[in-house]
Amino acid sequence: MPSPDAVVLKGVREEPTPDDGLRVLVDRLWPRGVSKQRAALDQWAQDAAPTTALRKAFHSGELAWPQFVDAYRAELVKRPEAAAAVAELRGRALTGRVTLLFAGHDHLRSHARVLREAILGTPDPNLP
Template identity: 65%
Template structure:
């Protein structure tokens, strides 16, 4: 038996999309609570703040001072250290026994930190990331 979850067990979904039974464990992976979303509508099972980019890194990406390739490298490094590594390990354990849906408020799913986090949880490189 593999010590890594199956790729289909870790998915990314927008926090504003309807919750579905197929989502499995629904976890918010944004450091800040998304505006305009009630806790009831979010239907969360968890909020993994420790699995999110640091405030400085997040702000750098959003204001353009940290280019995407640098953000990816720095965020990977953060996920390799405590507390990020512990949060990734927890999500990986959950994904070994069922689906984990990483919920984000981001509209841009191409340059979204959740892609880097998904890669870390799965323990495989995403060929589309720098």
């Protein structure tokens, strides 16, 4: 499994830095107001993002954060394209740093934290 410092989280609007390593956008939708040049992406892993239905349920308040985390964890295992994306990102993290970029403003309740947990293969004690 990759070391915890091999997978880091960063808002897509934050400045790119040389120590970011592989910069991967992990949102299903392109972030508003961010140009491709500004994002400085190496990869866009849409298959690793929550499904549209799950994302909408969480943002509408239909799902609370703990229920969203459980549902997204299940998606990352059960959806073949999501599981493949996690495996590919895990492989990349074994050879260098991977920075998961996301557009949300809430860094504590971001799907990227759940995805990082899946890539590392170890539970995040700060997630429900």
